[in-house]
Amino acid sequence: METPSELHPISTPQIDTLILDALTRYIAQSGAQPGSRLPPERVLAEKLGVSRNTVREALKRWEALGIILRKKGSGTFLQVDVGINDSFLSLRFKNDSANMLHALEVRRVIESECCVLAAQRATAEDLARIEQCLDEVERVHLSVGTAGAEDWAFHSSIYRAAGNPLLLQMLNGIYDSLHAFFESPPEQALFADSLPLHRELFNAIYQRDSKAARAICNQILDITERDMKDVINAKR
Incomplete structure (x- = not known):
């Protein structure tokens, strides 16, 4: 059950x-x-x-x-200007910038430690699930230019591999804000530069290298923050 x-x-x-x-x-x-x-x-x-x-x-x-x-x-x-290159995600970033940046801070705190714990605790089954999700991210991204739902599944598999049910409860509590980072449409290709790092992150977890897992996670989120701020600043 x-x-x-x-x-x-x-x-x-x-x-x-x-x-x-x-x-x-x-x-x-x-x-x-x-x-x-x-x-x-x-x-x-x-x-x-x-x-x-x-x-x-x-x-x-x-x-x-x-x-x-x-x-x-x-x-x-x-109430606001809507440009041809906008999407719901970019409008959300521009019109709710403070909250979205706060959500990214929370995501960084939780996700970087989840990667550390996953490197230490992931079972063979966990590792197989993470790799399967990663393969799907790469396949879909290559096909359509983005893989938001598949990327969310990949990160979710790492959260589960951390082996802490309280972390999952916390993530469920901020689901709406957290999931916004995975809603980028193909034409915007937000965060696409981080795709190769996802394979590196999996390899670090697989090799039980918790220090590298944390560092690579933060590199991925650095790219997320950079692209977010580019969208936010485009409004000004």
């Missing part, structure tokens, strides 16, 4: 993220400016081929970030 502390990899991107990426492209191509009113949910749902409730739930994520403003009886209004 599964316990609440177990952390499972996500096999497909969240549907609302896909919808928001599609809406981002639509708004950018329409030339809408801050203050413009968006089409009604009914129209957006018809264009996307999804239910109105699905669109409504997706728009709540934008509203929470201040990207849109809903006025009862008046409609939904765009």
Whole structure:
């Protein structure tokens, strides 16, 4: 029987993220400016081929970030500039920059130590799972240019190999912020420079080199931080 502390990899991107990426492209191509009113949910749902409730739930994520403003009886209004190269992830970085940088700090603290513990504790089964996830990351990345869901599964396999159920509970608690780092669409290729380091990280864990595992993990997160800040600073 599964316990609440177990952390499972996500096999497909969240549907609302896909919808928001599609809406981002639509708004950018329409030339809408801050203050413009968006089409009604009914129209957006018809264009996307999804239910109105699905669109409504997706728009709540934008509203929470201040990207849109809903006025009862008046409609939904765009609050920020949306560029052709934007996605939900880049808009989130730009409009929630402080929280996302804080989330990255938390991820660094947890993940670097998880890599150390995995190097010390991983079983043969754990190592096989990590390598299988890594092979899938490389395969999908080569095919489509990004592998967000597969990358999340790879890092999740390391978290599990650390062998500490309390760490998994903590990660479940910050899942939404943590998983944002794995939502990059192919056209943006955020964090792609870190791909070769994932193989090096696995090798360090496999060789029980905890010092190297921590260092390589931090190199991966340095690239994540650099790309995040590039997106954030592009707003200014």
